[in-house]
Amino acid sequence: MIKKFGIREVVAIGIGTALFVVLTEVMIPLVIVPNTALQPRMAIMAFLSAVFGPIVGGVVGLLGHALGDAMFYGSIWWSWVIPEAIVGVGIGLFAPRFKVMSGGFDGKACVLFNIVQVIANAVAWIICAPILDILIYKEPANKVFAQGLWAFIGDIVIIGILGSILMFAYSKVTGSSSTLKKEG
Amino acid sequence: MNKLIAYEAKNTPIHRLSGFTKLVFFLLWCITSAMTFDTRVLGIMVLAGAVILIISRTEWRQVSKVFGAVLFFMTLNLLCIFLFAPYQGCEIYGQRTELFHIAGNYTMTREQLFYELNVMLKYFTVVPTIMIFLVTTDPSELAASVNRVGVPYSIAYSLAIALRYIPDVQEDFHRIRNAQQARGIEMAGGHASLLNRIQRTASIIFPLLFSTMERIDVISNAMELRGFGKHRRRTWYAARPLSAADIAVLICAVLFTAAAFAVTFMDGSRFYYPW
Numbered sequence: 001m002i003k004k005f006g007i008r009e010v011v012a013i014g015i016g017t018a019l020f021v022v023l024t025e026v027m028i029p030l031v032i033v034p035n036t037a038l039q040p041r042m043a044i045m046a047f048l049s050a051v052f053g054p055i056v057g058g059v060v061g062l063l064g065h066a067l068g069d070a071m072f073y074g075s076i077w078w079s080w081v082i083p084e085a086i087v088g089v090g091i092g093l094f095a096p097r098f099k100v101m102s103g104g105f106d107g108k109a110c111v112l113f114n115i116v117q118v119i120a121n122a123v124a125w126i127i128c129a130p131i132l133d134i135l136i137y138k139e140p141a142n143k144v145f146a147q148g149l150w151a152f153i154g155d156i157v158i159i160g161i162l163g164s165i166l167m168f169a170y171s172k173v174t175g176s177s178s179t180l181k182k183e184g
Numbered sequence: 185m186n187k188l189i190a191y192e193a194k195n196t197p198i199h200r201l202s203g204f205t206k207l208v209f210f211l212l213w214c215i216t217s218a219m220t221f222d223t224r225v226l227g228i229m230v231l232a233g234a235v236i237l238i239i240s241r242t243e244w245r246q247v248s249k250v251f252g253a254v255l256f257f258m259t260l261n262l263l264c265i266f267l268f269a270p271y272q273g274c275e276i277y278g279q280r281t282e283l284f285h286i287a288g289n290y291t292m293t294r295e296q297l298f299y300e301l302n303v304m305l306k307y308f309t310v311v312p313t314i315m316i317f318l319v320t321t322d323p324s325e326l327a328a329s330v331n332r333v334g335v336p337y338s339i340a341y342s343l344a345i346a347l348r349y350i351p352d353v354q355e356d357f358h359r360i361r362n363a364q365q366a367r368g369i370e371m372a373g374g375h376a377s378l379l380n381r382i383q384r385t386a387s388i389i390f391p392l393l394f395s396t397m398e399r400i401d402v403i404s405n406a407m408e409l410r411g412f413g414k415h416r417r418r419t420w421y422a423a424r425p426l427s428a429a430d431i432a433v434l435i436c437a438v439l440f441t442a443a444a445f446a447v448t449f450m451d452g453s454r455f456y457y458p459w
Contacts, residue, residue: 007404007408007412010338010339010341010342010404011342011400012400013342013345015349015399015400016396018346018347018349018352018353019353019393021350022353022357026385028378028385038382040385044393047393070314071189073250075257075307075310078218136219137218138221139265139272140268140269140272142268143265143269162385166390173394
């Protein structure tokens, strides 16, 4: 069940967006091909979606991408902002299953998380972004699909590795707030 | 350190406009720019953007960095379009006027140049409005004014928190990065493997994420204690009623958008080609 939209969610959207925007400047360049860097901010968004649910994930993706692009690059590519929100919502829909906050993020949850993120990214970057690029900017189809494919690979790698690490670690730390064990 | 483009208080007609007015103007401007491929409309928008930029007394030092980034990505994108699809323009305009041959399968055509000129103009229509919006809009006032026009105040408040905390989170980020660098963990550079690079990034992002989650707890507890969300409405310290100038700007923006759409789609196609 998805929790109702409370104060924590309001704040999580705000602070999460701020974090997302700040991390826009962190890039892990992939070799050779220019302009195809891994974006750790995607892992942050995936984490926030998995913890706070689809609304927080979607809005952080939408607002964070728009603000981050505007502040660092001076231009907003709406055709790439909307897919970002799709990834956030997609992962967020399964938030209750991940149990990050209660320390229940185990191997099974991690597998589910990665299946969900690959599907969400595929819908966003291979289908949605190129189509919007063609509709809005009338860009050449082969170019936008190549870009979309790159974004897809980059995102599943960074979310798959960094996102999973973050969730494992966070779940372990917050979940084990008590050292008491039930005796058998 | 890396200072972002941010609000600066000044007293100009643009600063005095309500944040809501500027947001609506900005969104309409973006939609128009995205839809139209009419060079005349785009040209007028570029000129209008430049005039507003001057009226808002935006200084070069405020936007120079972002402007450099725009030029870089725009050039890269224009080059990519040509490399991937040298005859995209011919396809769109249904003509082919060859200008000169470059190499292999690449011949420069007038249609391609004209198409890429339009793409370039599209960049320059949006860039000034983004700068104006970020530089002249007070975040608290923006939240208050979007709430005034019916956006639920919890959403308006999220927006206000985001804008308010970007500098704080950025400071946290730089502090953590410096601390990790002092310990010898460099984020970029070197000839490390990809996994190694991700690991190093994680060593900086992880403390940052922790402090962020803590911040979320602290702020939401504080807001809960003060009874945030208890009532259906709330009042805003920074609220300002819409002035006559606001309404005039809103009407102009809507009229301009309608006119731009009319001109663009008059001949049944969003592409304008004079030859």
